[in-house]
Amino acid sequence: MNDTINRLDQELLQRWLKEARVEFHECSDCDGLHLGALRGIEGVVDSRLFIERYGLLITTELEVRPMAMLPLAADLGRLNMDYPTLKIFLDVVDDATPQLVIAAVFPSKSGLSLSQCAQFVSSTCEATRKLCAECLELDYLFAEGQRAAAMPKSALH
Numbered sequence: 694m695n696d697t698i699n700r701l702d703q704e705l706l707q708r709w710l711k712e713a714r715v716e717f718h719e720c721s722d723c724d725g726l727h728l729g730a731l732r733g734i735e736g737v738v739d740s741r742l743f744i745e746r747y748g749l750l751i752t753t754e755l756e757v758r759p760m761a762m763l764p765l766a767a768d769l770g771r772l773n774m775d776y777p778t779l780k781i782f783l784d785v786v787d788d789a790t791p792q793l794v795i796a797a798v799f800p801s802k803s804g805l806s807l808s809q810c811a812q813f814v815s816s817t818c819e820a821t822r823k824l825c826a827e828c829l830e831l832d833y834l835f836a837e838g839q840r841a842a843a844m845p846k847s848a849l850h
Contacts, residue, residue: 701804703724703744706749710726710810713814715730724743725743726742727739728751731822734825735834735836737753737754738754738755738756739753740754742814749799749801749805750798751796752794752795755792755793756791757790757791757833757835759791761831761834762785765793769782772827776820779797779820780795780798781793781795781824790835793833793834797817
């Protein structure tokens with residue numbers, strides 16, 4: 694791997710991700726690179742990698758069972774301490790299913806090397822996988838099939 698410090702842009706990041714064998718794809722709706730390895734995890738809505746002015750940002754959103762909001766909110770302090778490289782918080786919007794947002798930042802204003810980038814993405818993905826598994830085990834998230842079963846079959850009038 695090349696350890697030269699580079700100014701990061703979208704093209705260079707995509708080339709590095711390919712070299713590091715990180716599965717990703719672009720979409721027309723955002724500037725992020727969608728990470729396939731995390732999107733395949735049960736409970737994950739989306740996972741993206743962004744280039745920001747301060748460095749790299751990885752965000753992953755998990756779909757939270759509404760009945761799990763209170764115990765999850767009470768457990769956020771412990772989760773943030775158990776996963777120190779991640780920032781974990783709840784995102785609750787009126788008409789949407791609550792989400793647990795997992796974020797990680799790598800400050801790289803002075804530049805970044807391929808090995809630093811690969812290590813950041815790899816370690817963040819691994820910590821996110823562990824956190825997702827723990828949240829599924831604690832029954833905080835919708836597991837496969839639960840989402841469809843939780844939705845009403847027809848409206849009551």
